[in-house]
Amino acid sequence: MRKSVRQLGFYIVLIALWHLVAELKIWPPYLFPSPLSVLDSLRTGFGDRTFLIGMGISMKRILIGYGFSVACGAALGFLLAASTLVKDTLGGLVLSLQSLPSLCWLPLAVLWFGLTEKAILFVVVMGSLLAVTINTETGVRHVPRIYMMAGRNLGARGHRLLLHVVLPASLPYMVTGLKQGWAFAWRSLISGEMIFVSLGLGHLLMMGRDLNDMSQVMAVMILIMGIGYSVDRLIFENLENRIRRQWGLVAA
Amino acid sequence: MLETLSNPKTKLHLRDVSRTFKTPQGTLTALEGIDLEVREREFLCVLGPSGCGKSTLLNLMAGLDEPTRGDVRIDGHLVEGPGTDRIVIFQELGLFPWLTVRENVEFGLRMQGVPRAERHSRAQKYLRMVHLSQFERSHVHQLSGGMKQRVALARSLVTEPDVLLMDEPFAALDAQTRDLLHEELERIWEETGKTIVFVTHNVREAVRLGDRVILLTFRPGRVKREFPVKLPRPRNLEDPKLTLMARTVVAQLKEEIDKAVEAEYGYEEKR
Numbered sequence: 001m002r003k004s005v006r007q008l009g010f011y012i013v014l015i016a017l018w019h020l021v022a023e024l025k026i027w028p029p030y031l032f033p034s035p036l037s038v039l040d041s042l043r044t045g046f047g048d049r050t051f052l053i054g055m056g057i058s059m060k061r062i063l064i065g066y067g068f069s070v071a072c073g074a075a076l077g078f079l080l081a082a083s084t085l086v087k088d089t090l091g092g093l094v095l096s097l098q099s100l101p102s103l104c105w106l107p108l109a110v111l112w113f114g115l116t117e118k119a120i121l122f123v124v125v126m127g128s129l130l131a132v133t134i135n136t137e138t139g140v141r142h143v144p145r146i147y148m149m150a151g152r153n154l155g156a157r158g159h160r161l162l163l164h165v166v167l168p169a170s171l172p173y174m175v176t177g178l179k180q181g182w183a184f185a186w187r188s189l190i191s192g193e194m195i196f197v198s199l200g201l202g203h204l205l206m207m208g209r210d211l212n213d214m215s216q217v218m219a220v221m222i223l224i225m226g227i228g229y230s231v232d233r234l235i236f237e238n239l240e241n242r243i244r245r246q247w248g249l250v251a252a
Numbered sequence: 253m254l255e256t257l258s259n260p261k262t263k264l265h266l267r268d269v270s271r272t273f274k275t276p277q278g279t280l281t282a283l284e285g286i287d288l289e290v291r292e293r294e295f296l297c298v299l300g301p302s303g304c305g306k307s308t309l310l311n312l313m314a315g316l317d318e319p320t321r322g323d324v325r326i327d328g329h330l331v332e333g334p335g336t337d338r339i340v341i342f343q344e345l346g347l348f349p350w351l352t353v354r355e356n357v358e359f360g361l362r363m364q365g366v367p368r369a370e371r372h373s374r375a376q377k378y379l380r381m382v383h384l385s386q387f388e389r390s391h392v393h394q395l396s397g398g399m400k401q402r403v404a405l406a407r408s409l410v411t412e413p414d415v416l417l418m419d420e421p422f423a424a425l426d427a428q429t430r431d432l433l434h435e436e437l438e439r440i441w442e443e444t445g446k447t448i449v450f451v452t453h454n455v456r457e458a459v460r461l462g463d464r465v466i467l468l469t470f471r472p473g474r475v476k477r478e479f480p481v482k483l484p485r486p487r488n489l490e491d492p493k494l495t496l497m498a499r500t501v502v503a504q505l506k507e508e509i510d511k512a513v514e515a516e517y518g519y520e521e522k523r
Contacts, residue, residue: 146344150345150346153334154360154363155360155364156359164363165348246391247349
C-alpha cells in the first residue's frame with residue numbers, strides 16, 4: 001500500500017514538473033510538448049485505432065520472433081552445456097555475437113531479406129536468441145549433480161531426464177534468460193520497425209517524426225515503455241516469484 | 253525371522269570387487285577385493301571411517317558406478333547401470349524442489365509411465381506409511397529434516413524395489429529425529445520385506461539397525477570384519493546388550509579411524 005502511494009506520488013510530481021517546464025516555453029511546443037498534448041495524442045491514436053493496430057502488429061511480430069528465439073536459444077543452450085566439442089567451437093562465437101548490438105544486424109537483414117517482415121523478425125531473433133542460449137547453458141551447468149543422480153536412480157533416462165530433471169532444475173537461471181531475451185527482443189523489434197513502412201509501433205514513432213509531431217512520438221514512446229514494463233511485471237516477475245516460492249528461495 | 257534364516261537366498265553378490273580412481277596425486281584404490289553376499293530381506297550395515305569407500309560400494313551396487321575389477325550381481329544377473337529393482341537414498345536426498353511432496357513420491361512411477369490415477373493411489377499409500385499424508389501438497393523446503401528423509405523413503409519405496417541402498421541417510425539429523433526414523437525404518441523394513449544395505453559411520457546406528465554389520469578398512473577399503481547382530485527386535489539404543497556389542501565394534505573401528513586421521517593430518521601429529 002505504502003509502496004503504491006509512493007509510486008503514485010512520484011509520477012504525479014514528475015508529470016507536474018514536466019507540465020511546468022513546458023509552460024515556461026523555453027523550447028517551442030513542437031519540440032517539447034506538454035503532458036496534456038501527449039495525452040491528447042494518445043487519445044487520438046487510440047480513438048482512430050492506429051495505436052491499437054500498431055500494437056497488434058508489433059505483438060504478433062514479437063510473439064513469432066521471441067518464440068523462435070526461446071525454442072532455438074534454449075536448444076542451443078542445452079547443446080552447449082552437453083557437449084564440450086560444441087562448447088569449444090561454438091561457445092566463443094556465441095559470446096562474441098552476443099556483444100553485438102542488435103542494430104548491427106539491420107544492414108545485413110535489409111540486404112538479405114529486403115524491406116520485408118523477414119528482415120524485422122531476423123533482427124528480433126538475432127537480438128534475443130543468444131541471451132536465452134547463454135542463460136540456459138549456465139542453468140544446465142549449475143544443475144546440482146545430486147538431482148541428476150536421483151533422477152537416474154529413479155529411472156529417468158535420455159529425454160525424460162532432460163525434460164523432468166534438467167529442464168526444471170535449470171529453470172531459475174533460464175527465467176533470467178527468458179526475461180533478458182524478451183527485453184532484447186522488444187528493443188530490437190522497435191528498431192527494426194523503424195526502417196520502413198511496417199505499421200508497427202516503431203513505424204508509428206518514425207511517422208511522428210516525419211509529421212514533425214513530437215506529441216505522437218512521445219505518446220508512442222510511452223506505449224512502448226508501458227508494454228515492456230507490463231510484460232516484465234505481469235509475466236516474468238510472476239514467474240520468478242513462483243519459482244522462488246516453490247524452491248523456498250525466499251521466506252513465504 | 254526364522255523364515256529369513258532358513259531361506260538364505262543371495263540377493264546381491266559382489267565378487268572380488270575393486271574400484272580405483274585416477275587422481276592428480278596418482279591412483280587411489282577405494283575398494284580392493286571385496287567379496288560380499290547380501291541375503292534377501294537382510295538388513296546389512298556397512299561401517300567404516302570416512303573415506304573408506306562406503307559410498308563407492310553403494311554406488312557400485314546401485315549401478316551408478318562400475319567396478320575396475322570383479323563383478324556385482326543382483327539375483328544372479330550382472331549389474332549394468334541403475335535399475336528400478338535397487339534404489340539409492342542419498343545423504344543429500346536429492347528431493348526435487350520444483351515438485352510437491354506427492355509429485356516427488358510419484359516421480360519414479362511417472363518415469364515408468366504408470367497412469368495418473370494409479371500413481372496417485374500408490375503414492376498415497378507410501379505417504380501414509382511414512383505419516384506424511386497431510387503434507388502431500390507441501391513443497392520440499394517447507395519440511396523439516398526428518399520429514400524430508402521420510403519423503404525420500406516414500407519416494408524410494410513407491411516403485412517397490414527389492415533393495416534399498418541407503419548412504420548415511422540420517423547423518424545430518426538430530427538425535428531425537430534419528431531415533432524416530434530408526435524405529436520407522438525398522439518397522440517399514442519388517443512390513444515390506446526389503447533388502448537394505450545401510451552405510452553409516454555411526455557404530456550404534458549400525459548395531460541398532462543391522463542383522464549384520466561389516467566393517468571396512470581405511471584405504472584401500474576391504475572387509476575387515478563381520479559382526480552378526482542377533483539381538484531381538486524392535487531394538488532400543490539404550491539396551492545394555494546393544495551398547496556392549498557396539499563397544500566391541502568401536503574398538504575395531506578405532507584402528508581404522510586412526511589410520512584415516514594419520515592419512516589426513518600426516519605423521520607429525522603422532523606421538
